[in-house]
Amino acid sequence: MLLNIYIKEMKDSFRDRRTLLLTVFLPIIMMTGLVLFYEKLFSDGEGDSFTLAVSSSITAEEENIFVGFENIELVKSSNPEETVENGEAQAALLLTENFAEKIQKGEDASATIIGDSFSQNSSNLMNLVTSAFAVYEKTIISTRLQAEGTDPSVIQPFTIEQRELSGEDSSISLLAMLIPMMLALAIGIGAGPAAADLFAGEKEKKTMEALLMTPVKRSTLLISKWLTITSIGTITGMITLIVVALEITFLTENLKKAVTLGENPILIVGLAILISIVYAMFTASVLMLTSIIGKTVKEAQSYSSPVMMVAMFPAVITSTIGVNELSMNYFIIPILNLFSLLKELLFGIIDYQHIIIAIASNLVCVIVFFIISRILFLKDKWVMN
Known part of the structure; x- marks a missing residue:
């Protein structure tokens, strides 16, 4: 039953x-x-193309910072921040005037990245820009040390390796x-x-x-x-x-x-x-x-x-x-x-x-x-x- x-x-x-x-x-x-x-x-943005708004006055030397990052497309604008707000770019980069020239002279220079960390595309782009500047910074430091006859390895006494516990x-x-x-x-x-x-x-x-x-x-x-x-x-x-x-x-x-x-x-x-x-x-x-x-x-x-x-x-x-x-x-x-x-x-x-x-x-x-x-x-x- x-x-x-x-x-x-x-x-x-x-x-x-x-x-x-x-x-x-x-x-x-x-x-x-x-x-x-x-x-x-889960995608880390690899293979995706991102649009970065930069100033119209950006120099060729400053553009070369992103030479190794083919998925970053630079969009020149008179107002990069407004370009991002209008949805025409995922992030904006603001450099101080004569950024590359000041770097070469050893003067103070700054770079500001503007984006939305709650947006996955914008967040990925900001991480890529940060990585590009980190590479550029190491290149500048290495060049300056070599010019003074110092081995660049002195500024990196050890390396850090991060490994997952599970190995997966x-x-x-x-x-x-x-x-x-x-x-x-x-x-x-x-x-x-x-x-x-x-x-x-x-x-x-x-x-x-x-x-x-x-x-x-x-x-x-x-x-x-x-x-x-x-x-x-x-x-x-x-x-x-x-x-x-x-x-x-x-x-x-x-x-x-x-x-x-x-x-x-x-x-x-x-x-x-x-x-x-x-x-x-x-x-x-x-x-x-x-x-x-x-x-x-x-x-x-x-x-x-x-x-x-x-x-x-x-x-x-x-x-x-x-x-x-x-x-x-x-x-x-x-x-x-x-x-x-x-x-x-x-x-x-x-x-x-x-x-x-x-x-x-x-x-x-x-x-x-x-x-x-x-x-x-x-x-x-x-x-x-």
Whole structure:
């Protein structure tokens, strides 16, 4: 009987075009947009062309500062700052009068870079201009030291090398935030409409009374509906992971370079699927409870909205923490442990203690929410309008 009801609910859910749209196509569209956005975000500007506004009086020697930077295009203007404000350039460079001449004479000279650090293109351009001037500065210092008969190496007694602890591409840290966030959003978006329709929708359409009159235990109905919500959430999560994996493989370069999955890619993928299923069970339990409490679909969706919002906080929390800094607390708290576990897996780390603790804490919450839902579902006050 349980299997028959479960199959019926699954068929009804996927027969509804609205549910199908929200369950499958909307998450795919959202995830595609996020993948392309983060691919652009990960780009360091290499290969892009930038426009730098400079004064019309700039000399050929001053232009030579940017000879090695082919992606910087100089635009001469009588008012460089205004050129940037009008959107005709990403940044502006203001040099003191006779800049190069003053440098040669050893007089004070200054350069001002004007741009918008909140704009990725402008920020990349300002970094390139700063690098160009750093190279130019070293050239001037080296020339002056040689003119005085001093070895230029005396001003650089040592070198500094920065190396990532993991030895992997640094962009994998952002990817470790992106994939869990996509997964949490997809599971919530996919399971939400189904959960609202299976309980609040039944009450709103006045079909719950007829359903309760059938010779089927309420616990059986509750379990079958919960399994339906869990299955839809899991399917949505799997589709999202597959689509994201394909998009990263075929549509991106920076993200594809960041993904390594360590020495056990098959095991890591399997564990990621297991974690996704457990999270879908947790989400289904919460959404089922909100749907039982809600009298209408709209009311149930209002109650479930905070669930979607809460899933965004762990993304912010884990994004500022190194994978080696994740303590046991991060694997006990539900939702947060999803982000923490997937972050470890993306770095190729498999810690079975963390995995067991995270799964156990989620299952405990699932049981608690399920018991509360069962208590409410057994009372006519909560299942009938």
